[in-house]
Amino acid sequence: MNVVSKLAGFAVVLALVFAGAALAGSQLDVHPGRTVKLGMGAMDAPQPVRGLAVSENGLTLELARRTALQGSPFALAFRIVDGRGQTVRDFDVEHTKRMHFIVVRRDMTGFQHLHPRENADGTWTVGVTLPEAGSYRVFADFSVGRKPYTLADDIVVDGSLRSRPLPAPAGAVDVDGLRVALTEGAAKAGAESELTFSVTRAGRPVAVADYLGAKGHLVALRQGDLAFLHVHPDENRLKFMATFPTAGTYRLFLQFKTTDGRLHTAAFTQEVSR
Numbered sequence: 134m135n136v137v138s139k140l141a142g143f144a145v146v147l148a149l150v151f152a153g154a155a156l157a158g159s160q161l162d163v164h165p166g167r168t169v170k171l172g173m174g175a176m177d178a179p180q181p182v183r184g185l186a187v188s189e190n191g192l193t194l195e196l197a198r199r200t201a202l203q204g205s206p207f208a209l210a211f212r213i214v215d216g217r218g219q220t221v222r223d224f225d226v227e228h229t230k231r232m233h234f235i236v237v238r239r240d241m242t243g244f245q246h247l248h249p250r251e252n253a254d255g256t257w258t259v260g261v262t263l264p265e266a267g268s269y270r271v272f273a274d275f276s277v278g279r280k281p282y283t284l285a286d287d288i289v290v291d292g293s294l295r296s297r298p299l300p301a302p303a304g305a306v307d308v309d310g311l312r313v314a315l316t317e318g319a320a321k322a323g324a325e326s327e328l329t330f331s332v333t334r335a336g337r338p339v340a341v342a343d344y345l346g347a348k349g350h351l352v353a354l355r356q357g358d359l360a361f362l363h364v365h366p367d368e369n370r371l372k373f374m375a376t377f378p379t380a381g382t383y384r385l386f387l388q389f390k391t392t393d394g395r396l397h398t399a400a401f402t403q404e405v406s407r
């Protein structure tokens with residue numbers, strides 16, 4: 134079969150698909166109840182999860198490498214390309230940065246939040262050290278044309294692996310001599326949840342400085358597939374609004390700065406009910 138007749142065949146198939154779709158559409162219109170339900174479903178749908186794919190909405194994360202040596206610092210280079218393979222350079226500023234880069238091992242240990250440097254050719258470079266063996270998920274979190282993206286890939290570190298189970302949910306976590314407490318309303322799948330944190334040292338409240346244009350930064354990942362949730366910070370308090378898309382277990386990585394300029398990371402396990 135020559136190319137033209139192949140294409141013609143393809144066009145016929147497409148036409149049939151469209152005819153089928155049009156028919157399905159008209160059938161739905163005959164049953165208004167179903168049509169309305171579909172429309173509302175789209176509107177009511179919680180924010181889609183991100184961070185499950187290297188490619189999404191026409192943009193692709195291209196890592197220069199997918200392996201690393203255990204404990205050896207290296208420069209990780211990557212770029213974001215569009216559908217024609219062109220390097221994307223026009224990024225929006227989100228949370229005071231044009232690119233956020235999250236690294237976490239698949240068992241949700243070893244969390245790192247990095248800010249890569251943009252090079253003249255449009256590639257990004259960031260110094261990374263992966264101290265333990267295992268498979269690490271890396272997320273490039275950015276916005277282009279006011280459209281948010283979280284593209285992800287894996288980097289593997291060979292070696293003998295000691296994985297850890299996820300810690301049980303706890304109302305407070307100790308980090309760097311600070312106690313961080315999480316006050317949350319019951320987190321329910323599909324509903325907006327408020328996550329409020331407080332920081333104390335020896336029972337006394339600790340002041341929190343600004344970090345990335347808010348009081349803190351929160352990354353929430355779903356256990357199992359490490360789906361990445363978009364979370365809205367509050368400018369004035371360590372408070373975040375998050376919509377957990379499904380029931381299950383999530384890991385929250387809260388980052389905040391104390392007034393001495395030190396950055397702290399406190400991780401919480403969050404159960405989300407149906």
Ligand SMILES: [Cu+2]
Binds near residue numbers: 228230234246247345
């Ligand atoms: Cu960042």
